[in-house]
Amino acid sequence: xxxxxxxxGFIGSNFVLDWFAQSEESVINLDKLTYxxxxxxxxxxxxxxxxxxxxxxxxxxxLVGKILAEHRPRAVVNFAAESHVDRSIHGPGEFIxxxxxxxxxxxxxxxxxxxxxxxxxxxxxxxLHVSTDEVYGSLAKDEPAFSETKRYExxxxxxxxxxxxxxxxxxxxxxxxxxxxxxxCSNNYGPYHFPEKLIPLMIVNALAxxxxxxxxxxxxxxxxxxxxDHCSAIRRVLAKGKLGEVYxxxxxxxxxxLDIVHTVCALLDxxxxxxDKKSYRxxxxxxxxxxxxxxxxxxxxRKIERELGWKPAETFETGIRKTVRWYLDNQGWVxxxxxxxxxxxxxxxxxxxx
Ligand code: NAD
Ligand code: DAU
Numbered sequence: 001x002x003x004x005x006x007x008x009g010f011i012g013s014n015f016v017l018d019w020f021a022q023s024e025e026s027v028i029n030l031d032k033l034t035y036x037x038x039x040x041x042x043x044x045x046x047x048x049x050x051x052x053x054x055x056x057x058x059x060x061x062x063l064v065g066k067i068l069a070e071h072r073p074r075a076v077v078n079f080a081a082e083s084h085v086d087r088s089i090h091g092p093g094e095f096i097x098x099x100x101x102x103x104x105x106x107x108x109x110x111x112x113x114x115x116x117x118x119x120x121x122x123x124x125x126x127x128l129h130v131s132t133d134e135v136y137g138s139l140a141k142d143e144p145a146f147s148e149t150k151r152y153e154x155x156x157x158x159x160x161x162x163x164x165x166x167x168x169x170x171x172x173x174x175x176x177x178x179x180x181x182x183x184x185c186s187n188n189y190g191p192y193h194f195p196e197k198l199i200p201l202m203i204v205n206a207l208a209x210x211x212x213x214x215x216x217x218x219x220x221x222x223x224x225x226x227x228x229d230h231c232s233a234i235r236r237v238l239a240k241g242k243l244g245e246v247y248x249x250x251x252x253x254x255x256x257x258l259d260i261v262h263t264v265c266a267l268l269d270x271x272x273x274x275x276d277k278k279s280y281r282x283x284x285x286x287x288x289x290x291x292x293x294x295x296x297x298x299x300x301x302r303k304i305e306r307e308l309g310w311k312p313a314e315t316f317e318t319g320i321r322k323t324v325r326w327y328l329d330n331q332g333w334v335x336x337x338x339x340x341x342x343x344x345x346x347x348x349x350x351x352x353x354x
Pocket of ligand 2: 083084085086131132133134185186187188196197198199201213214215216218220221222257290297
């Protein structure tokens with residue numbers, strides 16, 4: 001079996017669901033269930049004996065040690081993190097705690113477990129660390145996309161905390177020989193994406209008749225990948241990735257934020273038109289920019305394609321259509337995640353933006 005951390009979040013829950021669509025191998029899912037963790041994403045696994053859910057913190061080395069000793073997984077896939085840049089600006093403490101200290105404690109527990117394994121199990125073991133392209137910083141318009149050798153230049157408390165975790169993972173390989181692989185992926189989108197992030201927020205706000213808040217001039221560029229393609233890349237790296245290596249994951253889909261919002265509006269105009277027949281574009285408002293906002297991310301995904309034969313299955317056009325449809329078909333999921341806490345966050349983040 002494998003241990004997945006953060007498997008009740010956006011990417012983690014998609015990963016767990018996709019894992020069982022491809023494999024009979026069991027998963028222990030360790031998740032703290034912060035505001036971003038949602039067991040409703042995994043209701044189809046409720047009576048599935050292959051899925052063992054444990055509520056807990058990756059920073060709780062004693063708990064992690066117990067889980068490892070009891071279940072003896074052959075791999076750990078570490079998704080658990082605080083993931084939202086705007087929240088890291090309002091309150092960086094949790095990011096330092098989970099992304100840095102939590103990853104450190106997790107690595108220590110895994111190192112202790114791995115050191116005690118028999119030779120064959122030891123060499124087959126993997127620690128796959130899921131990271132982000134944001135560690136590489138911001139690109140100018142004409143700079144080449146991020147390759148695995150790009151210098152780290154994180155600009156937000158979130159990306160700095162992820163960069164620190166990447167360095168710890170690397171150090172555990174070089175110093176202790178822990179068999180690690182790290183992935184750095186671009187922006188994901190798809191089902192179960194928490195509506196604090198750009199794409200789901202725009203869909204949810206549009207349908208609720210609310211404004212669509214575009215930061216600054218909306219010309220910041222992100223490189224978008226459908227979440228299930230990220231999951232297939234992680235499975236490939238877990239199976240075939242070389243120890244100690246880093247793989248950048250992306251779909252060659254650079255888009256300006258405003259274009260993303262226009263695309264979402266056009267799909268909603270087609271699939272769920274406003275009662276007054278006007279376009280959802282009418283709801284777009286330009287608001288105060290994010291402090292330290294990175295201008296452009298782009299992933300050079302040639303290494304994973306060349307060395308591991310991985311390519312995304314979705315284009316942006318097919319993936320975004322599936323995503324908008326998913327939100328239209330799952331409005332119950334959306335209203336369940338819009339709890340009091342969610343409303344407080346929206347108030348805090350957007351009230352001060354002119
Ligand atoms: P998310 O915020 O949706 O989910 C994070 C999950 O981790 C939640 O279920 C949460 O409860 C859990 N968690 C948080 N702190 C924990 C702790 N201390 N112990 C155990 N569980 C904890 O995040 P996501 O978007 O699914 O991202 C998952 C991973 O992928 C993160 O490491 C993130 O940095 C990375 N990543 C995300 C993207 C993206 O576009 N979303 C892109 C590249 C990389
Ligand atoms: O690049 C990978 C990263 O992508 C991940 O590591 C992060 O976990 C993930 O949250 C995401 O970070 P971003 O900051 O790029 O995603 P977000 O959805 O918050 O914002 C995308 C872009 O949209 C960004 O340029 C800011 C802008 N934006 C965002 C929100 C929430 C807006 O213009 N308006 C908004 O209301």
